Amino acid sequence: MLHRLLTALARAAMLLLLAMVRSAVAQDEPIELADDPFEITDPIAAPPGATEVAFVGSYERARRGRVRDTGVAETELEMGVVPGLEFRLGQTGAYGNLETRRKLGTVTDLSGDPEEAGRGSWGGATRLGAMYQLSDGQGAFPAVGLLGRVRTLYGPGRPGYETEAVALIGKTFRGGERPLGIHVNLGWAARLNPQPGERPNRFLINASVGQAVSRDTALVVTYAREQQERGDRDYSVVQAGIRHRLQGGTVLGLAAGVGTNRDSPSFQIAFAVQWQLSEGGR
Numbered sequence: 001m002l003h004r005l006l007t008a009l010a011r012a013a014m015l016l017l018l019a020m021v022r023s024a025v026a027q028d029e030p031i032e033l034a035d036d037p038f039e040i041t042d043p044i045a046a047p048p049g050a051t052e053v054a055f056v057g058s059y060e061r062a063r064r065g066r067v068r069d070t071g072v073a074e075t076e077l078e079m080g081v082v083p084g085l086e087f088r089l090g091q092t093g094a095y096g097n098l099e100t101r102r103k104l105g106t107v108t109d110l111s112g113d114p115e116e117a118g119r120g121s122w123g124g125a126t127r128l129g130a131m132y133q134l135s136d137g138q139g140a141f142p143a144v145g146l147l148g149r150v151r152t153l154y155g156p157g158r159p160g161y162e163t164e165a166v167a168l169i170g171k172t173f174r175g176g177e178r179p180l181g182i183h184v185n186l187g188w189a190a191r192l193n194p195q196p197g198e199r200p201n202r203f204l205i206n207a208s209v210g211q212a213v214s215r216d217t218a219l220v221v222t223y224a225r226e227q228q229e230r231g232d233r234d235y236s237v238v239q240a241g242i243r244h245r246l247q248g249g250t251v252l253g254l255a256a257g258v259g260t261n262r263d264s265p266s267f268q269i270a271f272a273v274q275w276q277l278s279e280g281g282r
């Protein structure tokens with residue numbers, strides 16, 4: 001299974017490179033600098049009637065444990081409702097060492113059963129939420145949005161339920177066809193009815209720098225950090241990669257990351273495809 005996943009990611013990388021060579025028609029607006037497969041979210045809401053679906057596949061390698069590999073597949077649907085407001089529906093599935101996936105928006109923690117410790121486990125999450133855009137980033141002020149979600153987490157053991165609130169902040173410092181932008185996500189998650197010993201609240205902070213090298217291609221560097229259970233070091237990963245937009249608006253993304261401590265993945269590889277199903281109108 002993991003061999004097939006790695007092969008698929010390698011093929012996706014080749015397709016991305018070929019698409020960069022073949023794509024010659026520019027889009028009307030520069031490509032977004034903060035989005036999948038990087039762990040950062042843009043504060044700009046989709047216009048009313050616009051619909052986008054994204055698929056993200058990733059592989060992670062844990063630093064320790066009898067099971068070190070984790071394969072993950074994730075989908076998310078975004079739909080603009082009224083100006084400044086969009087709905088989001090997402091689903092994640094993962095198999096392997098779920099300890100490396102204890103970050104917001106993915107899978108639940110392991111149950112601690114010793115029989116589960118020596119083999120891979122299945123887990124996942126279902127997310128439902130909305131994002132409201134407070135400002136558009138014109139002038140000296142950054143763009144600001146608020147993202148709220150409820151989440152059902154499942155895996156070995158009982159299901160978990162969480163709520164999440166994230167402040168999304170972004171600022172473009174240079175416009176034109178090759179913008180430079182900085183984005184920050186500040187979040188707080190609360191677990192409903194936590195078990196004894198579980199942390200009831202956790203924080204996250206993600207920061208990203210994106211530089212467009214053309215109207216349709218951007219280089220991105222991201223740092224993601226999330227609080228984990230008591231006794232574990234925070235999930236901490238640095239990512240770098242590329243996002244490229246094809247003719248017709250489809251966006252491909254490729255990211256590679258490394259963890260900065262023993263409780264974070266040794267390395268990760270992620271690939272994303274985003275389809276614009278409808279453009280809507282502002």
